Amino acid sequence: xxxxAMHGDxxxxxxxxxxxxxxxxxxLLAHKARGTDLDDLLQAVAVQLCRKVNEVRExxxxxxxxxxxxxxxxxxDGRSVTRKRQGFLRLVGRSNERSDEPAPDRSxxxxxxxxxxxxxxxLPEGYREPLLMRCVKGMSYRQIGGAMDLPETTIETRxxxxxxxxxxxxxxxxxxxxEDQARAPTAVGNA
Amino acid sequence: xxxxxxxxPAGAIRPDxxxxxxxxxxxxxxxxAEATPEDWSxxxxxxxxxxxxxxxxxxxxxxxxxxxxxFRAEARVADLVDLPELIADTAPFQRRLDSIxxxxxxxxxxxxxxxxxxxxxxxxxxxxxxxxxxxxxxxxPLSEATPDEALARYIDAGQRSGMxxxxxxxxxVIETIPLDDGSIxxxxxxxxxxxxxxxxxxxxxKSDSGASVPVRIPAADIQRSRSY
Numbered sequence: 001x002x003x004x005a006m007h008g009d010x011x012x013x014x015x016x017x018x019x020x021x022x023x024x025x026x027x028l029l030a031h032k033a034r035g036t037d038l039d040d041l042l043q044a045v046a047v048q049l050c051r052k053v054n055e056v057r058e059x060x061x062x063x064x065x066x067x068x069x070x071x072x073x074x075x076x077d078g079r080s081v082t083r084k085r086q087g088f089l090r091l092v093g094r095s096n097e098r099s100d101e102p103a104p105d106r107s108x109x110x111x112x113x114x115x116x117x118x119x120x121x122x123l124p125e126g127y128r129e130p131l132l133m134r135c136v137k138g139m140s141y142r143q144i145g146g147a148m149d150l151p152e153t154t155i156e157t158r159x160x161x162x163x164x165x166x167x168x169x170x171x172x173x174x175x176x177x178x179e180d181q182a183r184a185p186t187a188v189g190n191a
Numbered sequence: 192x193x194x195x196x197x198x199x200p201a202g203a204i205r206p207d208x209x210x211x212x213x214x215x216x217x218x219x220x221x222x223x224a225e226a227t228p229e230d231w232s233x234x235x236x237x238x239x240x241x242x243x244x245x246x247x248x249x250x251x252x253x254x255x256x257x258x259x260x261x262f263r264a265e266a267r268v269a270d271l272v273d274l275p276e277l278i279a280d281t282a283p284f285q286r287r288l289d290s291i292x293x294x295x296x297x298x299x300x301x302x303x304x305x306x307x308x309x310x311x312x313x314x315x316x317x318x319x320x321x322x323x324x325x326x327x328x329x330x331x332p333l334s335e336a337t338p339d340e341a342l343a344r345y346i347d348a349g350q351r352s353g354m355x356x357x358x359x360x361x362x363x364v365i366e367t368i369p370l371d372d373g374s375i376x377x378x379x380x381x382x383x384x385x386x387x388x389x390x391x392x393x394x395x396x397k398s399d400s401g402a403s404v405p406v407r408i409p410a411a412d413i414q415r416s417r418s419y
Contacts, residue, residue, distance in 0.1 A: 042272040043406065049274065156220075163222070
């Protein structure tokens with residue numbers, strides 16, 4: 001399928017994209033700047049796939065190539081985010097930007113998911129990326145290794161370490177929160 | 192245990208539960224349902240001397256579920272992104288986009304490129320009438336009208352042709368400048384809402400060099416949307 005796509009078969013290319021776009025999303029999430037829309041980045045990667053798939057040396061190198069396209073896209077966009085923000089003229093009260101803050105009516109489970117995702121973004125790049133890719137349903141250590149051009153065993157170790165780091169980050173954040181609450185002044189009754 | 196840089200499959204490595212990495216790998220294999228009977232034996236043996244390993248397993252398991260859920264929610268958009276229909280020659284569009292500058296979002300990009308896609312403005316006619324616009328109804332050259340008269344006639348003609356939807360009631364004030372004579376100069380934006388019909392809509396995206404590239408959006412992928 002990948003070979004056919006590399007040789008100009010549009011239907012094969014569409015099928016390849018459908019097979020790979022979820023883990024591409026994982027790469028983009030791991031590398032994108034805050035405030036960048038994931039769908040814009042995916043669209044940009046899709047464009048590059050159409051234009052440059054014929055430059056891939058061999059089908060075995062496809063995953064690693066696509067990963068680099070995704071990383072370059074996320075980084076290039078990240079550099080321009082600040083410039084874009086400075087250049088926007090906003091209509092007061094009509095901003096439709098998405099807020100990074102959780103909406104007050106979100107369920108506790110969703111808030112926990114948002115919190116964990118934010119913590120995962122604090123992991124070092126080499127751990128964050130395989131950890132998010134592992135969240136793609138059915139993606140094996142071997143497939144992640146193929147994309148990152150690393151041995152399967154290295155991927156397994158990085159995912160295991162990444163999970164431990166995530167536990168430590170969550171625990172540390174929880175501890176900080178408890179200390180903040182303990183330091184907060186208590187209410188004083190009427191004099 | 193450092194990164195195990197060899198080509199053996201992950202399951203073939205027996206982690207040492209007495210090292211931090213080995214402990215982590217055991218927990219990770221249980222979470223991923225990759226633990227072998229030997230891994231389980233090592234895990235139980237470890238748990239006999241280290242009670243915290245069950246707590247860590249429970250926490251890691253729960254975090255994995257929640258993180259996977261968060262990822263699925265974020266990445267759901269991937270299923271909606273299909274390959275674009277690239278136009279054959281993007282160079283002329285590229286130059287136009289570059290000359291206008293940068294912006295973000297569907298609406299702006301679509302609106303900008305719409306004009307080029309249709310090629311001419313609806314309702315303003317063509318040929319002599321287009322090069323020598325006449326004031327609607329009065330037969331006077333437009334150049335003789337005041338700006339307010341000209342704008343009112345444009346809106347009137349546009350509404351008749353269907354191109355102009357109307358004018359936004361709110362004007363966006365950019366700057367106010369007190370003048371020496373006590374009056375105030377106000378710089379503001381009047382917002383005219385127009386409508387066009389087109390067969391082609393493009394969306395701006397970026398190449399890996401950061402250049403803007405217009406990508407044709409298949410009509411089937413366009414959904415009804417509103418910006419305001």
